[in-house]
Amino acid sequence: MHKFLLIDGHNLLFQMFYGMPSRIINQKGQQIQGIVGLIGALFKMIRQIHPTHILLVFDGEHENQRKNISSDYKSNRIDYSLVSDVDSPFAQLPLIYKVLDYLKIPYIETKIYEADDLIANYVNQYNDIEIVISSYDSDFFSLINEHVKIFRYRGKSSYFIDSAFIKNKLNIQPKQYTLFKSLIGDCADNIKGIYGIGPKTAANLISNYSTLEEFLNNTDKIKNEKFKTKVKDNIDLLQMNYSLIQFQHISKLPFCMNELVYKLDENITSTQVLHATSIW
Numbered sequence: 001m002h003k004f005l006l007i008d009g010h011n012l013l014f015q016m017f018y019g020m021p022s023r024i025i026n027q028k029g030q031q032i033q034g035i036v037g038l039i040g041a042l043f044k045m046i047r048q049i050h051p052t053h054i055l056l057v058f059d060g061e062h063e064n065q066r067k068n069i070s071s072d073y074k075s076n077r078i079d080y081s082l083v084s085d086v087d088s089p090f091a092q093l094p095l096i097y098k099v100l101d102y103l104k105i106p107y108i109e110t111k112i113y114e115a116d117d118l119i120a121n122y123v124n125q126y127n128d129i130e131i132v133i134s135s136y137d138s139d140f141f142s143l144i145n146e147h148v149k150i151f152r153y154r155g156k157s158s159y160f161i162d163s164a165f166i167k168n169k170l171n172i173q174p175k176q177y178t179l180f181k182s183l184i185g186d187c188a189d190n191i192k193g194i195y196g197i198g199p200k201t202a203a204n205l206i207s208n209y210s211t212l213e214e215f216l217n218n219t220d221k222i223k224n225e226k227f228k229t230k231v232k233d234n235i236d237l238l239q240m241n242y243s244l245i246q247f248q249h250i251s252k253l254p255f256c257m258n259e260l261v262y263k264l265d266e267n268i269t270s271t272q273v274l275h276a277t278s279i280w
Contacts, residue, residue, distance in 0.1 A: 005051035008135035009058035017089035056107040120247035144174035182241035
C-alpha cells in the first residue's frame with residue numbers, strides 16, 4: 001500500500017537550525033547545524049513512517065501572490081536578505097540540496113506558489129492513498145481526513161494529528177478549520193481576526209458550517225446579538241482572511257507519483273551521508 005510523506009522543508013529547516021544546541025562547523029569552516037539536524041530528523045522520520053513515496057517542498061524566493069490580497073500578509077516575518085549567512089537558515093540550503101541529491105530524495109523549491117499550496121494540491125490530487133504531512137504549520141489541519149494525518153517531529157516525542165485530535169483540541173472538524181481561522185486570525189501570518197472572537201466562540205459560531213459562504217448565508221441565525229453584530233460588521237475582513245488562508249489551486253504538479261518513489265538504504269546513516277557529500 002502506498003504511503004506518501006510530504007515534508008514542509010523550510011518548516012523542518014527552521015526547527016533544526018534554531019533547535020540545535022550549538023553551531024556546528026565543518027572542516028571548510030561552513031556552518032552545518034541546520035543540515036545535520038534536518039538530515040538526522042529526515043532519517044528518523046522515514047524510519048518511523050516507512051513511506052513508499054516522498055517529497056520535500058521548500059519555499060522559493062519569489063513574490064507572494066497573497067500580498068496582492070493584503071500587504072500585511074506575513075509582513076511580521078524576518079527579512080532574511082538583511083541577515084548575515086551566519087544567522088540565516090537559508091544559507092545552508094545549497095548543501096541540503098546536495099545531500100538530498102545524493103540520497104535521491106525528491107525535493108522542489110517553489111517558483112510561484114507557496115510550499116503550503118503545493119503540498120495541499122498533492123493531497124487533493126492523491127486523496128485515495130495514505131498521506132502524512134510533516135509540518136508544524138496549522139494551516140494543514142484543514143486537509144486532515146481518514147487518509148491524511150499531520151506529523152510533528154520532536155525526536156522521541158514526535159506525534160500525529162488526526163481528526164480526533166482536532167475535535168478534542170478545537171471542537172471543530174478539520175474541514176471547518178479555514179473558516180475557523182478566518183474568524184480568529186493567525187498571528188504567525190499576520191492575519192487579523194475579528195476582535196473579541198476567540199477559539200471557543202468561533203467553534204460555536206461555525207458548528208453547523210464548513211465554508212464561508214454557508215456561514216455568511218446564515219448569520220441571522222446567530223443567537224448572541226453581540227457576536228451577530230461583530231460578524232456582520234466584519235464581512236469584508238472575513239472574506240479577505242478566507243482568501244488568504246485557503247490553499248490556491250495549481251493546475252499542473254511538478255512530479256507525478258512514479259517520480260516520487262523512495263526506498264531508504266536501511267544500513268546508511270546520516271553521518272555517512274555527510275561524509276560522502278564532503279559536508280561533514
